[in-house]
Amino acid sequence: MADTTxxxxxxxxxxxxxxxEALANELRGSEDITVAVGNKSVALTPRDTVDYDIEVSEREPMLGDKRESVSIDLHWKAEE
Structure with missing residues (x-):
């Protein structure tokens, strides 16, 4: 089952x-982390090593404003 919040x-x-910074402090802490997502908190159990991906996108369309974004993705196989 996949849950997305x-x-x-x-x-x-x-x-x-x-x-x-709040997310970074959670990662630096002990075993479990709690991530605030809107008005909900999600408990996660990352391993000591996580995969870290970062992507920067710069778009300058012919019409409209220039858009920039940074996407950061952390993933791991959950502790059991």
Missing amino acids: EASQSLSREEAADEL
Whole structure:
């Protein structure tokens, strides 16, 4: 079974940095981590080594504004 929990919101740069720091602090902690997703908290059990992927996208369409994005993906096989 696959469960997905997601949330989107507009944040200031400072607020976005705070969210990333909170996630980083969870990863630095002990075994289990708790990730805030909107108004929900999700408990996860990462291993000592995780796979880390980062992608930067820059798009300059002929019409419209230039768009930039950074996507970070952390994944691992869950502890049992």
